[in-house]
Amino acid sequence: xxxxxxxxxxxxxxxxxxxxxxxxxxxxxxxxxxxxxxxxxxxxxxxxxxxxxxxxxxxxxxxxxxxxxxxxxxxxxxxxxxxxxxxxxxxxxxxxxxxxxxxxxxxxxxxxxxxxxxxxxxxxxxxxxxxxxxxxxxxxxxxxxx
Amino acid sequence: xxxxxxxxxxxxxxxxxxxxxxxxxxxxxxxxxxxxxxxxxxxxxxxxxxxxxxxxxxxxxxxxxxxxxxxxxxxxxxxxxxxxxxxxxxxxxxxxxxxxxxxxxxxxxxxxxxxxxxxxxxxxxxxxxxxxxxxxxxxxxxxxxxxxxxxxxxxxxxxxxxxxxxxxxxxxxxxxxxxxxxxxxxxxxxxxxxxxxxxxxxxxxxxxxxxxxxxxx
Numbered sequence: 384x385x386x387x388x389x390x391x392x393x394x395x396x397x398x399x400x401x402x403x404x405x406x407x408x409x410x411x412x413x414x415x416x417x418x419x420x421x422x423x424x425x426x427x428x429x430x431x432x433x434x435x436x437x438x439x440x441x442x443x444x445x446x447x448x449x450x451x452x453x454x455x456x457x458x459x460x461x462x463x464x465x466x467x468x469x470x471x472x473x474x475x476x477x478x479x480x481x482x483x484x485x486x487x488x489x490x491x492x493x494x495x496x497x498x499x500x501x502x503x504x505x506x507x508x509x510x511x512x513x514x515x516x517x518x519x520x521x522x523x524x525x526x527x528x529x
Numbered sequence: 530x531x532x533x534x535x536x537x538x539x540x541x542x543x544x545x546x547x548x549x550x551x552x553x554x555x556x557x558x559x560x561x562x563x564x565x566x567x568x569x570x571x572x573x574x575x576x577x578x579x580x581x582x583x584x585x586x587x588x589x590x591x592x593x594x595x596x597x598x599x600x601x602x603x604x605x606x607x608x609x610x611x612x613x614x615x616x617x618x619x620x621x622x623x624x625x626x627x628x629x630x631x632x633x634x635x636x637x638x639x640x641x642x643x644x645x646x647x648x649x650x651x652x653x654x655x656x657x658x659x660x661x662x663x664x665x666x667x668x669x670x671x672x673x674x675x676x677x678x679x680x681x682x683x684x685x686x687x688x689x690x691x692x693x694x695x696x697x698x699x700x701x702x703x704x705x706x707x708x709x710x711x712x713x714x715x716x717x718x719x720x721x722x723x724x725x726x727x728x729x730x731x732x733x734x735x736x737x738x739x740x741x742x743x744x745x746x
Contacts, residue, residue: 522704
């Protein structure tokens, strides 16, 4: 992804512009949250899976687009991206595992569990992606004029 | 992230340069040393582990007191801290000098990185389990509709917290660790807190109404 530059407000630095990766990951997160609310609203009954599958698929597609955009990104502070990304990923994998544990304990089985697991996996990847990208883009944001 | 100790050179943010100015690197003997910023306070992790372990045990054993404690204590603190910070601390912080804001944020925000996710996990996980146990999630329950509304409220807050506030919080902490933090960038990121404070405040008040309504039926 090409990187545009803009003069900073103080005139002392340039700021790089990146593809809307955080925004797309945010949209993917919204889809997962909506899907999660939809499934939880049926508990303790088995939810119809068409809507959650569509939402999870759309979220997965947004994630795939984001991965492509990330691979094409230049000028990002990759060291900070991976530093923040791996620790936040660890914490959100633990959070997702906790939620999975609660649903398994409450006898969620079969297709519902598969869809739920996929949604939790997307959740556990998207949030660290937003956090890591936000940190890394601003770490790379300044090009000092001096 | 564990390696978060800072050098002790003074910075323009702490020295009170105006927002938008590039922060100078020249040390000044009259400027206080930079605060040491730990993005994740490691000493707090064992405490978090204890609370999460307690939560898992409460759910695993369907321990009613444990579930009540996690939900009531966690939810009360979550709502209270959110409203207190948004309505009381936030406006005061906005009127402080930039050095005072920076010093407060350097000490306050790392603690919030641990406290808020722990409280949210305690509240939501135990709340869902309680709702199942009490039958409030059944479509025939008079509380069903209220809980659906609370799911939406929590969903909105989750998206704001996870998608907007947490990334901004951590990005601010990283910026403050730089030898020359950019005051304008920190100010821009901190504006996210102000923009979303109204929404989360409304959501928290809605949560108070819904939960007291559910508990009294």
